Amino acid sequence: MRLQAEFVDNIDWTFYRKRLPVEVVALPGSTPAIQSVASTTWATANSPTNAELDALCQLNASLRRVFHYINGAHTLWYLKTTGSYEINRMPITLTLSAMHRLSEICRYKPSQLQSYLDGQKNWLLSEFVAMTPAQFLDEIASEMTGHQIMIPNVRLPKAVSWSEGLGSDVGTGQQWPEEHAHLYDGEAGARREDGPRLFRK
Incomplete structure (x- = not known):
């Protein structure tokens, strides 16, 4: 099994293809898509052994870095x-650090905060303040429980995220062990230019 992902249609593939992390490689062809370098083997799709589940956990851990x-x-x-500068920390850690720093500026340096709000990059700050609370709580809950915390009353479509036909019909996450379901189920569809999306083989 290898993870394969297809990018959104409007991505600058020529630019991002040169900046892929070492964990993935670009697939041949005109469609912007990637495949994990690492892989694991299961003898059957429905009755994995403990060793096979451990191997899947290790593959999961290596891919979750990127x-x-x-x-x-x-x-x-x-x-x-990849780029010229990279902070080797998970998004949750970076988000908490940014929120803490922003709270310090708001409390102790309001004039500095005002200068940011009046500057050309104020949209970045506004978007961060508007989107971060829900994103942070959602991500923390997902990591702690091993489940995706979806918006209520939204039907989760089926998807396949692994090649070689394994992992079919995992839209509800029930085909995988619960501790792995949050990575492999869900709809094919990242909506940002630099985001991958899992796709149906």
Whole structure:
């Protein structure tokens, strides 16, 4: 089994293809898509052994360094690309640090906060303040429980995220052990330019 993901249609594939992390490689062809370098083997799709589940956990852990969950009405994932500067921390840690720093500026340096709000990059701050609380709580809950916390009254479509035909009909997450379901189920569909989406083979 290998993880395969297809990107959104409007991605600048020429740009991002050069910045893929070492955990994934680009698939041949004109469609922007990637595949994990690491893989694991299961003898059957429905009766994995303890060793096979352990191998899947290890593959999960290695891929979660670069695949990051986004809350929403659909299952969304970002792929963390490489660049000239990279902070080797998980998004939850970075988000908490940014919220803490912003609270300090708001309390002790209001004039500095006002200058940010009046600046050309004020939209970044506004979007962070508007979106971060729900994203942070959603991600914390998902990591703690091993389940996706979806918006109520949203039907979760079926999807396949692994090649070689394994993991079919996992839209409800019931085909995988619960501790793995939050990574592999959900709809094919990241909505951001730099986000990968799992796709149906």
